[in-house]
Amino acid sequence: xxxxxxxxxxxxxxxxxxxxxxxxxxxxxxxxxxxxxxxxxxxxxxxxxxxxxxxxxxxxxxxxxxxxxxxxxxxxxxxxxxxxxxxxxxxxxxxxxxxxxxxxxxxxxxxxxxxxxxxxxxxxxxxxxxxxxxxxxxxxxxxxxxxxxxxxxxxxxxxxxxxxxxxxxxxxxxxxxxxxxxxxxxxxxxxxxxxxxxxxxxxxxxxxxxxxxxxxxxxxxxxxxxxxxxxxxxxxxxxxxxxxxxxxxxxxxxxxxxxxxxxxxxxxxxxxxxxxxxxxxxxxxxxxxxxxxxxxxxxxxxxxxxxxxxxxxxxxxxxxxxxxxxxxxxxxxxxxxxxxxxxxxxxxxxxxxxxxxxxxxxxxxxxxxxxxxxxxxx
Amino acid sequence: xxxxxxxxxxxxxxxxxxxxxxxxxxxxxxxxxxxxxxxxxxxxxxxxxxxxxxxxxxxxxxxxxxxxxxxxxxxxxxxxxxxxxxxxxxxxxxxxxxxxxxxxxxxxxxxxxxxxxxxxxxxxxxxxxxxxxxxxxxxxxxxxxxxxxxxxxxxxxxxxxxxxxxxxxxxxxxxxxxxxxxxxxxxxxxxxxxxxxxxxxxxxxxxxxxxxxxxxxxxxxxxxxxxxxxxxxxxxxxxxxxxxxxxxxxxxxxxxxxxxxxxxxxxxxxxxxxxxxxxxxxxxxxxxxxxxxxxxxxxxxxxxxxxxxxxxxxxxxxxxxxxxxxxxxxxxxxxxxxxxxxxxxxxxxxxxxxxxxxxxxxxxxxxxxxxxxxxxxxxxxxxxxxxxx
Numbered sequence: 001x002x003x004x005x006x007x008x009x010x011x012x013x014x015x016x017x018x019x020x021x022x023x024x025x026x027x028x029x030x031x032x033x034x035x036x037x038x039x040x041x042x043x044x045x046x047x048x049x050x051x052x053x054x055x056x057x058x059x060x061x062x063x064x065x066x067x068x069x070x071x072x073x074x075x076x077x078x079x080x081x082x083x084x085x086x087x088x089x090x091x092x093x094x095x096x097x098x099x100x101x102x103x104x105x106x107x108x109x110x111x112x113x114x115x116x117x118x119x120x121x122x123x124x125x126x127x128x129x130x131x132x133x134x135x136x137x138x139x140x141x142x143x144x145x146x147x148x149x150x151x152x153x154x155x156x157x158x159x160x161x162x163x164x165x166x167x168x169x170x171x172x173x174x175x176x177x178x179x180x181x182x183x184x185x186x187x188x189x190x191x192x193x194x195x196x197x198x199x200x201x202x203x204x205x206x207x208x209x210x211x212x213x214x215x216x217x218x219x220x221x222x223x224x225x226x227x228x229x230x231x232x233x234x235x236x237x238x239x240x241x242x243x244x245x246x247x248x249x250x251x252x253x254x255x256x257x258x259x260x261x262x263x264x265x266x267x268x269x270x271x272x273x274x275x276x277x278x279x280x281x282x283x284x285x286x287x288x289x290x291x292x293x294x295x296x297x298x299x300x301x302x303x304x305x306x307x308x309x310x311x312x313x314x315x316x317x318x319x320x321x322x323x324x325x326x327x328x329x330x331x332x333x334x335x336x337x338x339x340x341x342x343x344x345x346x347x348x349x350x351x352x353x354x355x356x357x358x359x360x361x362x363x364x365x366x367x368x369x370x371x372x373x374x375x376x377x378x
Numbered sequence: 379x380x381x382x383x384x385x386x387x388x389x390x391x392x393x394x395x396x397x398x399x400x401x402x403x404x405x406x407x408x409x410x411x412x413x414x415x416x417x418x419x420x421x422x423x424x425x426x427x428x429x430x431x432x433x434x435x436x437x438x439x440x441x442x443x444x445x446x447x448x449x450x451x452x453x454x455x456x457x458x459x460x461x462x463x464x465x466x467x468x469x470x471x472x473x474x475x476x477x478x479x480x481x482x483x484x485x486x487x488x489x490x491x492x493x494x495x496x497x498x499x500x501x502x503x504x505x506x507x508x509x510x511x512x513x514x515x516x517x518x519x520x521x522x523x524x525x526x527x528x529x530x531x532x533x534x535x536x537x538x539x540x541x542x543x544x545x546x547x548x549x550x551x552x553x554x555x556x557x558x559x560x561x562x563x564x565x566x567x568x569x570x571x572x573x574x575x576x577x578x579x580x581x582x583x584x585x586x587x588x589x590x591x592x593x594x595x596x597x598x599x600x601x602x603x604x605x606x607x608x609x610x611x612x613x614x615x616x617x618x619x620x621x622x623x624x625x626x627x628x629x630x631x632x633x634x635x636x637x638x639x640x641x642x643x644x645x646x647x648x649x650x651x652x653x654x655x656x657x658x659x660x661x662x663x664x665x666x667x668x669x670x671x672x673x674x675x676x677x678x679x680x681x682x683x684x685x686x687x688x689x690x691x692x693x694x695x696x697x698x699x700x701x702x703x704x705x706x707x708x709x710x711x712x713x714x715x716x717x718x719x720x721x722x723x724x725x726x727x728x729x730x731x732x733x734x735x736x737x738x739x740x741x742x743x744x745x746x747x748x749x750x751x752x753x754x755x756x757x758x759x760x761x762x763x764x765x766x767x
Contacts, residue, residue: 066404
């Protein structure tokens with residue numbers, strides 16, 4: 001484009017073929033990672049955009065101090081909530097922000113605002129509405145990247161296009177199933193109370209209590225039958241309550257559930273020191289399994305289930321829990337079986353480790369009943 | 379096709395690696411100054427006017443003042459954001475189509491600025507149809523037509539200036555068109571004489587005429603005379619980015635890279651000047667060349683992502699002269715050709731074609747040139763080389 005002079009009477013301007021690149025058009029950048037019902041990431045907003053549209057320089061000296069910017073955190077949070085809205089069918093997903101930071105990019109200095117967007121259910125399809133700055137800068141654009149399962153989808157919002165529909169990369173039923181199997185495995189692995197409950201039940205699996213002392217069972221077959229009974233009872237029980245609560249049954253509050261789970265670990269562990277239940281151990285397991293199932297349900301409801309694939313997702317989660325459980329049994333049982341030959345295990349180690357487990361569970365119980373934190377378990 | 383676009387988008391996003399590998403930080407103390415705003419009297423003035431507009435919504439006098447200031451600032455600081463602010467102010471009224479003439483001209487200016495020439499012409503035509511007396515309407519139309527190689531239409535608009543603009547502006551317009559349609563030498567002389575007789579003309583009008591004389595002198599091949607004209611403009615306005623770029627191009631042509639570097643070192647915030655600086659630094663092996671190139675590349679990628687076409691020519695030059703990516707340069711130059719047909723656009727396409735040893739891609743360009751009477755010292759030899767490929 002040639003340079004021109006169009007105008008007279010003092011109104012003369014130059015038109016250049018290009019405009020500043022170092023001075024870029026206004027844009028913001030949002031990067032999110034999707035997992036379950038959660039979108040987590042950050043929003044980059046140019047300092048220049050915020051200053052010119054909202055005024056950051058409180059004392060008006062032309063310089064922005066970090067203190068001045070921090071004072072504007074509330075304003076910036078409010079802007080984020082007002083101008084980035086995520087909708088999942090009829091419900092609104094909740095956006096929350098954390099402390100802002102700064103970042104220098106080649107296009108200038110940016111506010112780095114950590115974001116968390118929580119939707120009620122697992123994200124399969126959501127609509128994202130962005131309308132920050134358009135009323136002030138009609139050429140403002142926003143680049144949104146959402147990463148899920150190593151697939152990144154990008155959207156560019158502009159003055160004319162302010163709403164996009166995002167479909168999670170989980171596109172078919174198999175992927176949903178696998179996603180939930182993964183969630184199930186993961187939740188049993190990190191759910192140490194479930195693991196300790198199961199472990200307490202398995203510790204004497206190769207032993208029999210007779211006349212006040214633990215003795216070794218004669219054959220492997222009996223050990224396997226015992227283990228199978230316990231694991232099956234646990235599985236059956238928690239599957240029942242998990243399914244019922246997912247389909248809308250409401251049980252006792254999660255704090256009570258968690259407290260009972262802690263108690264179940266104490267009882268199972270103490271039963272190894274002074275056995276009260278022996279023949280009907282599977283029944284005890286079943287009863288407590290029902291409660292553990294309610295615990296899984298609260299985890300699953302936290303992840304959120306896809307409306308259209310509830311059964312599939314639930315089955316996946318359950319399969320995952322079983323796989324996670326079996327992998328623990330597969331590792332623990334041979335060790336327990338091997339150790340059971342030694343009288344040291346039978347007379348000391350079994351009791352000692354059960355006592356430790358019971359001790360941990362007592363702390364959980366106090367924490368959960370009193371709703372306090374004694375140890376930071378993570 | 380949709381998927382292809384999606385993937386291109388994703389790749390483009392991912393290639394802006396700095397966003398992916400960003401390193402956010404928290405300053406050590408609350409007193410730390412993290413940013414200095416380029417504050418100016420105009421900004422304060424604009425804020426006051428915006429407040430006044432809030433109290434008097436629909437007051438076009440105030441609106442035009444603000445828009446005018448934004449466009450002026452946008453040009454002076456080479457910052458496109460100001461054009462977006464101006465557009466946002468005008469937008470609500472565009473829907474109802476009830477803007478006064480001056481606001482519509484501002485709107486056309488914004489459209490032209492982002493190279494939306496079709497829309498800009500449509501807006502300007504609506505004013506010309508009402509026999510607007512404002513010379514800006516015809517001058518802007520002339521300039522758009524010149525840049526698109528539509529010389530007859532351009533000349534008609536220049537003629538409309540006779541009764542509406544000063545003699546110097548009218549002659550500048552006519553001379554620019556005629557210089558591209560077989561009367562280069564004659565137009566140069568005419569404009570030079572008119573300028574000599576227009577001692578009392580407005581400073582901006584004189585700057586435009588001198589700039590045109592410089593550009594014509596380059597095409598005639600009188601490089602030292604062109605240089606004098608460019609220097610004259612810079613004496614009047616040392617921040618004239620257009621002339622700084624033309625001057626740098628002239629120096630680059632003569633391999634005077636060090637002079638380009640000293641001319642443009644302070645102007646890294648202006649993309650087109652940063653490009654020339656990068657070209658010169660690249661040739662001399664300057665330490666800063668890598669930094670300039672990286673900055674340009676990330677900026678161009680961002681523009682691609684935004685779908686902007688303003689930088690197509692510069693981007694093609696970048697990939698041709700700095701990156702030696704002939705394929706990419708050619709595709710950019712061809713896209714640019716759809717919007718702009720100025721001598722610089724033509725020579726760029728021919729140059730890329732010569733270097734890639736293939737004239738198939740520029741056949742229609744060569745045909746187009748053969749129908750014109752375009753004169754340029756470099757053009758004939760370039761055409762000969764392209765045809766003999």
